[in-house]
Amino acid sequence: MAVDVSVIIPVYNSECxxxxxxxxxxxxxxxTVQNYEIILVDDASSDRSFARAKLLHGRDPRVKVIGLARNSGQQNAILCGLRFATGEIVITLDDDLQHPPEEIPVLLAKIALGYDGVFGVPDHKRHAFYRNLGTLGIDILLRLIAGKPRELKLSSFRALRKTLVCQIQSETMDFIYLAPLILKYTRNLTHVTVKHAPRQYGRSNYTLQKLVRLCTQLVRYYSKIAEIFPPKINRPQYEVREIHL
Known part of the structure; x- marks a missing residue:
């Protein structure tokens, strides 16, 4: 049965x-909403995150839990969640509480104005300097390869309409990055300013090396180079090990 809002959260080593x-x-x-579902996609955590998620499902059937067989990365975990989501509006946010859930009504109010997607952009980012620098680099790269408007700011805290989600989830390439895919299918996008909390749990999985590799893959898969030399699909995007819906 379809719900009003689906919230998708990629989970990795976040049992706390x-x-x-x-x-x-x-x-x-x-x-805020009448009917909703929360989809927790565990990306092969090495701690007890998946067990904790299943306990939440046992207490509340609105919590859906998907366990991936191998670590596939945040973007693929979100893609998996998109394929199971039934909501008219889909919200994605991280599992570390730096995206405060209390800011969700801000996204919903903005997307109700008719946008296909709304990004919740921090009023003040509480990340390490190298990560902020990497974000700036990716922003410039997305302007060059995906035509991102200069004034549009992006974030992994976002609300997307079901029509856009259906287009994104049909992608088959083995390297998935949601931002250029969103820009591929629509320009009816905007952003709103939201609060950004200090990290309370765990540690960031991002490193400077990963950010450099990400930029390289974005060029390889989403620039004109991909049209000239189409990348081969080397492996499945992810493999689902266990599902509790």
């Missing part, structure tokens, strides 16, 4: 944050 994330999410959504 899941309970608070669930409590805060349901507290916001219960007072």
């Amino acid at each position: 944050s899941l309970e608070e994330l669930y409590r805060r999410l349901t507290g916001v959504l219960d007072g």
